[in-house]
Amino acid sequence: MYSEYIEILRSRLKPYRFEHSLNVADSAADLAEKYGADKDRAYLAGLLHDICKNDTEENQLQMFDEFGIILDSVQKSQPKLWHAISGAAYIKNVLNICDDEIISAIRYHTTAKADMTLLEKILYIADYISADRDYNGVDEMREAAYISIEKAMEVALQFTITDLSERFKPIHKDTLEAYNQICLIRKD
Ligand code: DGI
Ligand code: FE
Ligand code: FE
Numbered sequence: 626m627y628s629e630y631i632e633i634l635r636s637r638l639k640p641y642r643f644e645h646s647l648n649v650a651d652s653a654a655d656l657a658e659k660y661g662a663d664k665d666r667a668y669l670a671g672l673l674h675d676i677c678k679n680d681t682e683e684n685q686l687q688m689f690d691e692f693g694i695i696l697d698s699v700q701k702s703q704p705k706l707w708h709a710i711s712g713a714a715y716i717k718n719v720l721n722i723c724d725d726e727i728i729s730a731i732r733y734h735t736t737a738k739a740d741m742t743l744l745e746k747i748l749y750i751a752d753y754i755s756a757d758r759d760y761n762g763v764d765e766m767r768e769a770a771y772i773s774i775e776k777a778m779e780v781a782l783q784f785t786i787t788d789l790s791e792r793f794k795p796i797h798k799d800t801l802e803a804y805n806q807i808c809l810i811r812k813d
Contacts (some may be wrong), residue, residue: 626665632673633720638679645757646675651753660774670730670748673720677711685711692718700797706797709735712760737782737803743774750777779807 632640634646657667677685685707689696692714698705713732716722730748733741737749754767754777762784770777782804789796 627669627672630669630720634672634676637676641757642675645755646672646781648757649674649751652755654746656747656751656774657744659771660747662747666724666727667744667751668727669724670727670744671724671751672766673716673722673727674712674731674734674752675708676731678708679714680708680711682707688714692721697798699797702795703748703797706735709733733799734796736799737778737785738799739802739806741778741803745772746778750774750781753768753777753781775807775810778803779811782807790791 635643642661647754648670653667653671654664656662657664662799673701674717677688680688682704686712688694689707694710694714696707696710700710709732713728717728722728726742727742729742730745734743734748738745741749750766750770754770755762758766765778766777766784769780781802785800786796786804789800
């Protein structure tokens with residue numbers, strides 16, 4: 626069932642990114658099992674989430690044009706955000722995947738957003754805790770992921786916003802809205 630997609634990934638991605646995709650798929654399936662989401666859909670979302678990560682900027686801009694996608698000013702200035710947008714468009718329009726929640730999980734796997742579904746959160750967190758990750762704080766992130774998915778979202782978004790602001794990177798409004806929603810829900 627996945628082998629066709631795995632071959633597409635192998636042909637599109639550099640070796641590190643290909644391995645990362647397999648690892649994120651495994652983590653997403655584990656989290657789905659733990660939190661009661663559909664394991665197969667989580668695995669597929671993980672597998673495909675970075676499918677356009679190694680595409681050139683030129684190729685991604687061409688896709689945005691072809692699929693009528695208009696970037697906002699932060700997106701325009703941050704090509705690292707593009708692969709989530711192009712990846713979602715690619716799996717929908719080129720691979721003809723019609724599972725809207727998988728498409729949306731891939732679309733928001735980089736920034737997150739407010740009101741994410743369980744599957745969307747699972748992909749977002751799986752990307753942070755996959756076996757290949759070794760950043761400072763990954764242990765805390767893995768611990769949080771096995772306490773609760775909400776705790777994991779808190780730690781991940783706090784980490785991301787801190788990291789981006791330390792580097793004076795613009796924070797996309799989807800990232801801020803995800804973070805603000807968590808702050809408003811917290812009781813302490
Ligand atoms: O594709 P991956 O490397 O596996 O991970 P990812 O899709 O989560 O991308 C991570 C990058 O995205 C990382 O360099 C931080 C960046 N990012 C996430 N949210 C924002 C952001 N960059 C900016 N400028 N603004 C954001 O809101
Ligand atoms: Fe990514
Ligand atoms: Fe990734």
